[in-house]
Amino acid sequence: MMKLLILIVVVLGILAVAQLARVYELTAKLRGKREEDISPADNRFNGRMMWVFGIAYFAFFLWLVLHYKDKMLPVAASEQGVETDWLMDFNWWILLVAFVITNVLLFWFSGKYIYSKDRRAYWQPHNNKLELAWTIAPAAVLAVIIIYGLQSWNNITSPASPDALVVELYARQFDWTARYPGNDGGLGATDFRLINGNNPLGIVTKESVAERIAELDAEINSADSLLAHAILAATKEHELSEQVGRMRRNKTRIINLRTIMELDIAEKGEASPYLHGADDIVIKEFNLPVRKEVKILIRSQDVIHSAYLPHMRIQMNAVPGMTTTMKMVPTITTDSMRTIMADQEFNFILLCNKICGASHYNMQMPLVVSTADEHKAWMAEAMKKPFRPMAEKEGDDKATPIGTTNDTAGGCACDGGSASLDE
Numbered sequence: 329m330m331k332l333l334i335l336i337v338v339v340l341g342i343l344a345v346a347q348l349a350r351v352y353e354l355t356a357k358l359r360g361k362r363e364e365d366i367s368p369a370d371n372r373f374n375g376r377m378m379w380v381f382g383i384a385y386f387a388f389f390l391w392l393v394l395h396y397k398d399k400m401l402p403v404a405a406s407e408q409g410v411e412t413d414w415l416m417d418f419n420w421w422i423l424l425v426a427f428v429i430t431n432v433l434l435f436w437f438s439g440k441y442i443y444s445k446d447r448r449a450y451w452q453p454h455n456n457k458l459e460l461a462w463t464i465a466p467a468a469v470l471a472v473i474i475i476y477g478l479q480s481w482n483n484i485t486s487p488a489s490p491d492a493l494v495v496e497l498y499a500r501q502f503d504w505t506a507r508y509p510g511n512d513g514g515l516g517a518t519d520f521r522l523i524n525g526n527n528p529l530g531i532v533t534k535e536s537v538a539e540r541i542a543e544l545d546a547e548i549n550s551a552d553s554l555l556a557h558a559i560l561a562a563t564k565e566h567e568l569s570e571q572v573g574r575m576r577r578n579k580t581r582i583i584n585l586r587t588i589m590e591l592d593i594a595e596k597g598e599a600s601p602y603l604h605g606a607d608d609i610v611i612k613e614f615n616l617p618v619r620k621e622v623k624i625l626i627r628s629q630d631v632i633h634s635a636y637l638p639h640m641r642i643q644m645n646a647v648p649g650m651t652t653t654m655k656m657v658p659t660i661t662t663d664s665m666r667t668i669m670a671d672q673e674f675n676f677i678l679l680c681n682k683i684c685g686a687s688h689y690n691m692q693m694p695l696v697v698s699t700a701d702e703h704k705a706w707m708a709e710a711m712k713k714p715f716r717p718m719a720e721k722e723g724d725d726k727a728t729p730i731g732t733t734n735d736t737a738g739g740c741a742c743d744g745g746s747a748s749l750d751e
């Protein structure tokens with residue numbers, strides 16, 4: 329109701345001003361005054377109003393800064409975040425200086441140099457020195473910003489040290505899964521063709537390859553017998569035989585993968601990534617030890633997502649078909665941050681920062697930063713837990729659009745999306 333009243337007042341106000349302007353125009357006409365004739369008093373009034381507006385403008389700017397100060401992100405909780413904040417503040421200061429100088433001059437000059445009959449404007453068609461100055465000054469400032477920015481970027485994307493903790497974040501519509509290396513200290517190889525309910529990240533091991541081949545065999549057999557014995561509509565029959573063709577091609581590729589795996593193991597022995605997957609910890613929790621460098625590997629199953637940790641000030645796209653990476657060193661534990669924020673419910677958060685579909689807004693996972701000992705205990709606990717298949721996540725299937733891996737029309741939870749991607 330209040331809003332409606334305000335709206336009515338505003339509309340009536342605008343109408344009143346319009347009517348006043350109209351009255352002014354008519355009286356001016358009656359007095360035989362031309363519209364282009366502007367008296368020195370008018371000029372002076374407009375000049376003063378430019379000053380008044382300038383002051384109001386800066387006052388409003390100051391109010392905005394102070395009012396929304398506490399709505400900003402809290403202190404950066406990683407080494408990289410501190411540097412990113414420096415870079416951001418550096419940019420703000422440059423902007424602030426340019427903003428104040430240009431706007432003070434704009435309003436001051438408009439008020440001061442109002443039209444006067446006795447004054448002629450200075451005509452300066454060209455000035456090389458001036459041109460040079462205002463080209464070089466911004467170029468130099470930009471160069472500094474770019475060099476500084478590249479340095480910060482390298483600090484996040486350059487190779488991590490060999491003893492960094494490695495964690496993989498796996499994105500799909502619409503959740504995150506984390507993968508930690510097990511006791512062998514290395515992450516296993518992955519292949520999207522192996523993705524199924526038991527192996528949501530497609531980790532390649534001898535067992536998972538055998539399991540997937542057996543699964544495909546069973547599906548091919550049942551589809552074949554359906555084709556041989558059931559009476560089907562022509563379109564359905566066509567669809568089904570296409571599907572069998574896809575599954576057969578998929579199987580061939582997995583058999584190729586098996587050969588590659590065997591050759592790699594024969595060549596590299598224990599160092600082969602195909603031997604490291606069996607003990608990987610696949611988990612719907614994200615836990616990092618404080619003050620330890622972490623190398624984050626990021627993959628996506630379906631569309632482009634983006635792993636964003638606002639409190640750490642880092643972000644990297646998750647791109648299907650490739651692994652992206654970033655590194656950071658968390659510096660504040662969740663507990664300390666709760667004290668800093670005076671909020672016992674506070675949690676660091678991993679967000680998806682790329683609009684990736686209907687439930688994008690809810691694609692998130694809390695991050696717990698703990699002490700080294702707490703993290704060790706958490707890892708020990710995590711190793712014991714069997715992985716809870718992704719499909720159990722409540723309400724998930726409703727939000728998943730057609731064409732992703734939940735599309736079971738292909739008869740298999742993993743075939744529809746991946747097979748069509750390949751052909």
Ligand SMILES: [Cu+2]
Pocket residue numbers: 499500501502632633634680681682683684688691
């Ligand atoms: Cu997403």
